Amino acid sequence: MNALADSLKRQIATTGPLSLAEYMTACLLHPEHGYYTTRDPLGAKGDFTTAPEISQMFGELLGLCLAQSWLDHGAPERFVLAELGPGRGTLMADALRATRAVPGFHAAAELYLVEASPSLRVLQAERLAEHAPAWCGSVDDLPDGPLFLIANEFFDALPIRQFSREGTGWRECVVGLSGGKLARGLTDAVPQDGLEHRLEDTADGDVIETCAPAQRVAESVGARIAAQGGTALLIDYGDWRSRGDTFQALENHAPSDPFANPGQADLTAHVDFEAIAKAAAPASHSAMTHQGVFLERLGITPRAQALAQKLEGDALQSHIAAHRRLTHPSEMGSLFKVLALYPQGAAPPPGLDP
Ligand code: SAH
DSSP states (O other), rough: OOOOHHHHHHHHHOOOEEHHHHHHHHHHTTTTHHHHHHOOOBBBTTTTTOOOHHOOOHHHHHHHHHHHHHHTOOOSSSSSOOOOOOOOSSSHHHHHHHHHTTTTTTHHEEEEEEEHHHHHHHHHHHHGGGGGOOEESSGGGGGGSEEEEEESSSSGSOOOEEEETTTTEEEEEEEETTEEEEEEOOOOBBBOOOOOGGSSSTTTTTEEEEEEHHHHHHHHHHHHHHHHHHHHHEEEESSSSSSSSOOEEEEEEEOOOTTSSSTTTTEEEEEEHHHHHHTTTTTTOOOEEEEEHHHHHHHHHHHHHHHHHHHHHHHHHHHHHHHHHHOOOTTTTTTTEEEEEEETSOOOOOTOOO
């Protein structure tokens, strides 16, 4: 019994196939049956884990990077410290602990969390109680002021559309019904506004993905940073230009069929960093950099060595494994990328090149 599957099937039978974006939105954020709305998906007992849940070093280094950027921008005496999709609040808690020693940073920060899930908001409220966060449903609701923002594995959760090239047109991947089950289908080929540039680097049958909500978020963050100052650190898995079918479902840390159990699996797609960088103009963007390289430049190895001094046995082994997992190219080190947004004429934050 899957109430969301039944309701989506009824909807498709009545009004026709759904775009992948509509399907993803329902699966992730349906008010009663959505994946994020109904649970805490993170950690060993959940379906997936993320860098801040793997090691405290991740949030510490990102926090210090953002604080240094705040200093480099003249230490504005009031600023908006924001996180998009904060999960359990672990990253922000680690970032705020590490930045206690930065004079004036906490006093100047007003903490805002952009979170869609009511159940995760509860966890964030517990974790970050001493910092009195406020919540927003969207970046558009953030108050004015210099904006220093972090987003880790936020953009990959936003709904994508997927297209397969045919001639100069594109067949869109849709979700319909086959033998009473939810199944992937393709529309006829039609030209798509905004995909003209992808005719240059694709051939018949090639699959690409677009994420309009990610572009809207990047546009809003970029415009604020260009006009009011600040820095955004965006970390996610993906690449400079989307290519291929990256739509995937994860359940209990293992890949699953994204159409088998709507609302019960995490659905993600790789992030197209080029599309984000373009949408964020007039803010400047850094070079897209591998997470492993970025963390090494920020000093993860000396930090790992310092923490290792106080550990032994299993705790030491899992700490060493966590360091490797975050940075090694065969683990998260090169799959995950970092992109920073900052005002034109300013320097990129530490660890990133212009
Ligand atoms: N950044 C955290 C969690 C990543 S999971 C970490 O690294 O551990 C994705 C997060 O984005 C969750 O908190 C989820 O509820 C949130 N989210 C997903 N779609 C969203 C949307 N459209 N608006 C706001 N938050 C969203």
